[in-house]
Amino acid sequence: MKKFIRTVLVLVTLTIIAASCGTKQNGQLVGIADRPSWNGINPYGMVYIPSGTLHIGPSDQDVSKTYIQRPKTISIQGFYMDDTEITNNEWRQFVVWVRDSIAHNELGNFRTDDITGEERIDWEMEIDWEDTESLESLYYDEDDRFAGRMELDVRNFEYNYQWFDWQAAAHNKDPDASRSSFIQKDVANIYPDTLVWVRDFAYSYNEPFTRNYFWHPAFDDYPVVGVDWKMATAFCYWRSQLWNTYRGDEVNTEDFRLPTEHEWEYAARGGHEHAPYPWGGYYVRNAKGCLLANFKPGRGNYPEDGGFYTVKADAYFPNDYGLYNMAGNVSEWTNSAFHENSYSFLHDLNPDFRYDADEDDPDAQKRKVIRGGSWKDIAFFMQTGTRHWEFQDTTKSYIGFRCALTFLGRSINDF
Numbered sequence: 001m002k003k004f005i006r007t008v009l010v011l012v013t014l015t016i017i018a019a020s021c022g023t024k025q026n027g028q029l030v031g032i033a034d035r036p037s038w039n040g041i042n043p044y045g046m047v048y049i050p051s052g053t054l055h056i057g058p059s060d061q062d063v064s065k066t067y068i069q070r071p072k073t074i075s076i077q078g079f080y081m082d083d084t085e086i087t088n089n090e091w092r093q094f095v096v097w098v099r100d101s102i103a104h105n106e107l108g109n110f111r112t113d114d115i116t117g118e119e120r121i122d123w124e125m126e127i128d129w130e131d132t133e134s135l136e137s138l139y140y141d142e143d144d145r146f147a148g149r150m151e152l153d154v155r156n157f158e159y160n161y162q163w164f165d166w167q168a169a170a171h172n173k174d175p176d177a178s179r180s181s182f183i184q185k186d187v188a189n190i191y192p193d194t195l196v197w198v199r200d201f202a203y204s205y206n207e208p209f210t211r212n213y214f215w216h217p218a219f220d221d222y223p224v225v226g227v228d229w230k231m232a233t234a235f236c237y238w239r240s241q242l243w244n245t246y247r248g249d250e251v252n253t254e255d256f257r258l259p260t261e262h263e264w265e266y267a268a269r270g271g272h273e274h275a276p277y278p279w280g281g282y283y284v285r286n287a288k289g290c291l292l293a294n295f296k297p298g299r300g301n302y303p304e305d306g307g308f309y310t311v312k313a314d315a316y317f318p319n320d321y322g323l324y325n326m327a328g329n330v331s332e333w334t335n336s337a338f339h340e341n342s343y344s345f346l347h348d349l350n351p352d353f354r355y356d357a358d359e360d361d362p363d364a365q366k367r368k369v370i371r372g373g374s375w376k377d378i379a380f381f382m383q384t385g386t387r388h389w390e391f392q393d394t395t396k397s398y399i400g401f402r403c404a405l406t407f408l409g410r411s412i413n414d415f
Helices: 002-025 088-107 166-170 207-212 229-247 261-269
Strands: 046-049 052-056 072-076 079-082 110-112 119-121 158-164 183-189 331-337 367-371 388-391 404-406
Touching: 046 261, 052 261, 072 261, 079 261, 088 119, 088 158, 088 229, 158 229, 183 229, 261 331, 261 367
Parallel strands: none
Antiparallel strands: 046 079, 052 072, 079 404, 110 119, 158 183, 331 367, 367 388
């Protein structure tokens, strides 16, 4: 009797389980339940650039006769882009984070992660900057101090970053290759090269900018300069980690990155096909004769446009996408490697020509595309289709950058 009752109870239990499973799926292919929801993001300080097509190439006569801007029609996926160039104060957040992480390491401010068991910096602990003895390694040696001032040695401000080589992984033929072989790592000193203000101009008095441009509050909202391509890439990685830490267990998004040169050109046009300038017109002045960007309008005539050197990152009117200073102020790094003939072999779907140059590679392979022209350039370099380049390990007083972020899902403008 007991055996019979036990058998009946087992059958009833199995029936209940089967019924509950049938309630959820009914034997149908319906996917996995309880997936995390995704409503998209709206990053602070960024604007959405909708998917679309553009006709790349020169918007005016190729005065240099270089033929490096051959016409081509391409399509670009929607993405977010910073509405201004990264400013001194935004970069300073990066510098202070690196500075504090070094100080926490020196002071031994760690905690054990409850999940992984790893030791991590305890950011809740305050740094005692009065304890100069424990933090002595962060400061200049006594012989290197100017006027006896105890100042932080910015040569110590190094940041380790990494990226995944998707091209190498996609073309790998070795099934036993480890994942680590596609993870690339590098280190960058992230303090801006303030000496560019002296180095870039012979017989020119710019020492006040070397001393003040990055740290003085008067320049907080001006674009950061003196950062090379690797430093800008490291900033994007840090910004991604900062964002992901804040989001916690939520679904990870795409990482912040530098825009490709064609994303940059597409965004600069502001939705105007064949627009030579971000404001859509053919001239650099409006109907009242006012200059529309910060550049060099004449020989030796830097201040006519209202800016002697750089100006605030949100100066002048934005283009129709809401992007400021896509022409002039500072030229901007892109993620793209520069090759004179790259337009001839680029794909027409999200074109992207990249090359991660090693230290021992020829200099020609270390060229990265810069776009937009700067405060010291003539109007030709401000045109949306003009390409130019600089070596990836070079810092200049007229090159900055802004970040991009790929939009996930159906494009907002795709009805």
